Amino acid sequence: MKSPDSEVEAKTNKSVYHRKGFGLKEEVEGELKSVYESPLLENLKKSGNVITQNGITVRLAEAFGFCWGVDRAVSLAYETRKHFPERRIWITNEIIHNPVVNSNLKEMGIRFLGTKPDGSKDFSSIGEGDVVILPAFGASVEEMKIIEGRNCEIVDTTCPWVSRVWNRVVNYGNGILNKESKLKFRYTSIIHGKPDHEETIATASRASCYLIVRNLAEAEYVSNYILNGGEAAAFLKKFSQAHSLGFDPDKDLDAIGVANQTTMLKGETEQIGKLFERTMLQKFGPQELDKHFLSPGDTICDATQERQDAMLQLVDESLDLMLVIGGFNSSNTGHLQEIAENKGLPSYHIDGPDCIGPGNRIRFKPLHASGCDEAQDFLPSGPVTVGITAGASTPDQVVGAVLEKLFSIRSQNAS
């Protein structure tokens, strides 16, 4: 998989950034394989991603599970532990949205930052000389400033696909040269993402002026405001947690550039981009369009796109149900389930093998719900075909363990 940006090392105050690892990749590789790979899945991939056991046929998506950026972030964390065996190592957040990976890091002595009574992160435990790992989806400008002030070693595992979006919103704010007029124009960043997702928070912190839209419906509301105006107070209330300080919908929507959280549904980001292009075309005309609108470009990451494409292909097969495996707070996993739901397939978002059982029972997170639900007899009787996919932060080992648990339902029934 390609990496869009080169990696650099930089020094800030007395804090030192590490972005290339410590030359220990080969040393940690064996450990990572033994913990995160699955012999069952290796065999399944060799047999064309289809396997039948105990009357259950499993069809695995062509692309699923660990992506390049997650693989790199986890490997950097393991290298960090090896390189600094005696130092205190902190991580500002879950390194990726997967409970197994995060609990393994804890077992290696990597500490997760606590929270203050108001729910914000508590950086006070980080001392001079400590090591701080930034997760794959990055950290906000404010957080990075606090950490830099602690004079520590910072291991930045931010995925280059994420930093590419950061560059885009920084450029929108600094101004982009218009080829015809030779003048620079500034744009408000319209970010298609979830306002409470760490990646979107980090991206928004780099935009001088921004508005976050969750979905097409919110984008349509904004489009209508641009074309027809409305109550600024109602607008600001609707987007209360999703705009920059001092945002004025009557002034700040005059020139907009679209950006996105890298793991959103690609089709929806494209629809939002096109909607705003039509909106600005209608308002300002074709001659003025590029002064008022910039498209998101290709900023859905390769891995997200491949997994969504594979899922679209899989749901066209004859399936009885889908299991979508990934952390419950993983955005890209939720979007994979959305594809199954849109197809009308019974689907269950689970975060690992413990969600299955005892017997023919499943604990799962319904789409858009905040908590989990349970279903009895989720696996129909008789021959059944189950589609399986996993989000970009799910190791093969977890997928393999889910399959074993699934097959065991029928062997338990038979015994």
Ligand code: SF4
């Ligand atoms: S899902 Fe995409 S953006 Fe996120 S870590 Fe993986 S490659 Fe990077």
